[in-house]
Amino acid sequence: MMIVKVGGADGNDIDNVLIDLAPRKDFVLVHGGSKEVDSLAAALGRPPKFLTSPSGVVSRYTDAQTMEVFTMALAGKLNTQIVARLQSMGTKALGLTGADGGLLVGRRKEAVRAVDNRVNVELLDVLLKNGYVPVVCPPAMTEQGELINTDADRVAAKIAAALKADTLLLFTNVPGLLREPSDPSTLIKHVPRDQLEYFMNFAYGRMKKKLIAAKDALEAGVGKVVIASSNVEDPVERALSGLGTVIE
Numbered sequence: 001m002m003i004v005k006v007g008g009a010d011g012n013d014i015d016n017v018l019i020d021l022a023p024r025k026d027f028v029l030v031h032g033g034s035k036e037v038d039s040l041a042a043a044l045g046r047p048p049k050f051l052t053s054p055s056g057v058v059s060r061y062t063d064a065q066t067m068e069v070f071t072m073a074l075a076g077k078l079n080t081q082i083v084a085r086l087q088s089m090g091t092k093a094l095g096l097t098g099a100d101g102g103l104l105v106g107r108r109k110e111a112v113r114a115v116d117n118r119v120n121v122e123l124l125d126v127l128l129k130n131g132y133v134p135v136v137c138p139p140a141m142t143e144q145g146e147l148i149n150t151d152a153d154r155v156a157a158k159i160a161a162a163l164k165a166d167t168l169l170l171f172t173n174v175p176g177l178l179r180e181p182s183d184p185s186t187l188i189k190h191v192p193r194d195q196l197e198y199f200m201n202f203a204y205g206r207m208k209k210k211l212i213a214a215k216d217a218l219e220a221g222v223g224k225v226v227i228a229s230s231n232v233e234d235p236v237e238r239a240l241s242g243l244g245t246v247i248e
């Protein structure tokens with residue numbers, strides 16, 4: 001079982017990943033969509049707000065109004081487009097937010113408004129056993145039925161852990177973890193799990209979230225995590241062959 005997360009920030013080539021994924025079986029796709037959220041928010045005259053935690057992790061600040069835009073952009077638009085595209089390539093894809101079937105139930109955290117979700121594994125098992133590929137995106141929900149923002153990298157890690165996946169692929173708009181974030185030639189190719197803490201020092205902003213997700217996944221028994229570019233031909237094949245940052 002493989003869990004694939006594709007980024008939604010500017011510079012990601014989601015379609016590239018879908019083309020390479022479609023012929024494969026036994027995977028769950030998770031996606032974010034920050035570019036879609038930002039452009040819809042701008043079109044509606046509601047610019048996004050961000051929070052930075054003391055350790056430097058940047059999170060989207062989501063009040064009730066922003067949550068509406070977030071849900072419209074991710075679940076309404078992007079998720080549906082991804083599902084339709086996979087269907088057109090012969091994959092039995094099924095779109096799910098964290099609210100569908102109570103897939104991701106969590107609670108708000110006081111400070112950062114991030115959440116730690118519980119995954120409804122039974123739902124994923126039912127789908128996977130019947131040949132459906134779950135295509136998952138935030139939001140998650142609370143027990144009380146409130147929609148909440150959640151980080152797609154961490155969702156992917158949680159799902160990988162819950163399904164005991166061998167591999168978690170995190171596709172993004174850079175070749176992997178870079179020693180010098182602005183220089184793609186400084187790719188860190190291999191991070192042994194016991195040195196993950198040290199390598200966290202190289203990651204800023206959103207890359208830090210990917211390393212935290214990788215750590216969570218490995219600690220929960222996932223075999224390996226690869227952070228790789230979505231902007232190359234055959235991105236899945238390449239990532240599986242170890243091109244990118246392999247954390248294991």
Ligand code: ADP
Nearest residue numbers: 007008009172173177178181202203204206207
């Ligand atoms: P996605 O939507 O693809 O998940 P993110 O914006 O969440 O993308 O994360 C990728 C970004 O992390 C990169 O575009 C880069 O700006 C930033 N980043 C910070 N530190 C590093 C680093 N050491 N190596 C690579 N990227 C980094």
